[in-house]
Amino acid sequence: MKLGRFMDDAYRGLNKGRSLRSEKGDPIFSLDDLGERLGTRPSRMEVEELLPQDPGTLKRLVESDPGNRYQVIWGHLSSIAAERSQQPLHLSAGNYAGLELSRGTIILEMGGDHVGERMKGGRIYLRQAAGDYLGQEMTGGGIVSRGAGNYAFRRMSGGLGVIKGDCGNFLGLGCSGGKVVCQGSCGERAGWLMSSGSLRIHGDAGDYLGLLMKGGRITVFGRVGRRAGWRMKGGTIRGKAFGPEAADGVFGLD
């Protein structure tokens, strides 16, 4: 029996009682519920399609713990919340915060991995050091962090990244644009495969700085490890002092 007919039969000849309150639309009960419907790695568009306009629901979802399973969804939600908010969005911590952010501001109390990944605009401030893959594939906007792990600003093509402390290996790997400033020291292979953009390191840099770089500028105000500019095909590397086996094309700071 169809539900409509069942209802008609059930109410036949009775004075209808009171109606319980019920909200219209497709409800989202929790982040897990959203994740069950979207899978673990949905696109931004898929998330936006299901997400109601109701700010309360969005706030609740952003405040919930995504666990390991729904981090990408949470990342998208954090960006959507920041874009919809007039004020900076304060979040405690989380991987993928500010994923594909296009406007607005996020202030993160603690860092996580993949913060600001694929961001196109807006700002992200981290009060503590970020994890790995900070600002990976970002094309615009700005990130300021106390420090960073490995692969910070990997394949960046635009925007500004400022690391106020030290960062790990592979800073600016495959960069094709944008500016990165590291106010501390960085690990090995900074600027590896870089083709454009600018990398400024105020402290020391590890071995293989600018390995296989094709373009762009790297400036190091401290000491550089061995084999700087190894097999570089273009671009410029400047440093205060270079370790052994530095390439011929590197320059000292005037």
Added chain:
Amino acid sequence: MESLGWIEVWRRSRESWHWPLLPPPVLGEKGRSGSFAFSNYQITLDQKALQLGPLYLENLFHHLIVQYIFCPRSLENAGILALAALKGLGHPSGSNSTYVSAYGLTLGMASQIESAHRMVNIFSDIVSDSFRLERSERDEELVLMGWRRLGELDGRSLNPLDRVVLGFLREFWGASFPSCPRPEVEHLLRIFSAGIRDKSLWPRQCQEMARILGALEPGILGQGPVRAQEILNGSADAVPLLCAANLDAGEYEEALAVLGQKGDLKRWYRDQSYFIEIREVPRARSEVTPSGFAKWRLTDPCYDLDVSYSLSLSPHLIPGVSTYKRDHETSPMMPERAGVPDLLVVLDSSRSMEGPRKGTKTHKATLAAFKACQFAHSMGAELAAINFSENYRLASWTRDLNAVEDVLVEFLATRTHIPGKRILELAQGRPGCLILCITDTHIQNLYQEWEDIKRASEVGRFVLFSIDPDYRDRHVEESLSSLGQIYYIRQLDDLISLVVEVSERAYGGESFIFS
């Protein structure tokens, strides 16, 4: 109890819900403490409940009726809710979970099943009573009376789960139940904020509810059987579950355990096979029958000309003018009833077939064999089965589908020794039978048994489904090709469709013996 006239109360309750087809409660034995049991509905009324009078009983009957006709109503709905509850409780639903027998449920699993069972019942309590509450003022009065009694049992000793549900219903229904300041109440309100009428939301609501309430210590709520009509009518064993189609055997067993049912491999295969369709397309006959007269023209063959009729109308035969022929028309006739060939299934269950997990060779082969047997059985054929590995299980010619399925479902998991002599004996028992042999052809004793298999293929029609063509031996392949029809299966999914196709052809009115 007699003074309450419970039969009259039951009659009134059914009338109120427009006479649903539910059996009347059967009064069981009276308990020592004066309690009453309705055995078929598995409910017991204690003295305190009886003292509340017929109104309490009416509420109870209304509650039962709505559960049986609205939520969960059927075993299928209950199964969907059970799966949702298991998911919500964080039950691992990975595709690699293996089959666990009913006696192999671990303690953790058993406790999760118990929890999921409770969640399904609590969900159906909330949905059906919310529905009743909205129905009329009188229903509201009855519903609130029932739940108030739970709150009044002893407000302090209620377990957290019961307290949270009562606290939620207080907010949801605006009723005067004991309040509960826990955050779970707010979560539950959010889950049910969309109402209870959208059935498509029920699994998600049940899942979320289980996620929230799963951690709480259980109390009175959620006990008792799941109220599905098939369970009440005693036909739960025979009902196919659509939701089982995507489950692994272990998950299927757990979902049924939540509903208080025993799920085994045989039922798992059977439920899946119900959803494979074999079309019965009998070959239609057509017959030519004479109809009226038509003009005979020069382009028509001479023998068509009806001279006597033409001359009876005119003394001169002028072609196309006074020449006539008899016209004919072709019309379809009822198909001739062909003899139904009996079916012998020879199934490989050696270790290389990988065992009864979803997507394995064993799974697809057994499922195809089940379907072929069901179809042949429905067409009136007798069945026989051999399930072989190093040893073999055998079901001789019978009309008992269960006996054949019992043989097919076993997984022997040793080496591959085909029992050629037994196949020949069975084939000779029903000359002209269809022999479906499903194997991955890693047969180690093929040449020893060759003569018997060859003779069996001459007695009946031998169709071989070879699952593992990548490892096929050229000599074995050449030998087998002389037996009859051979299908090499590259994609496991093809196996089912090919077996279905062969069954369709064999039982769909075509005479396969002479084809």
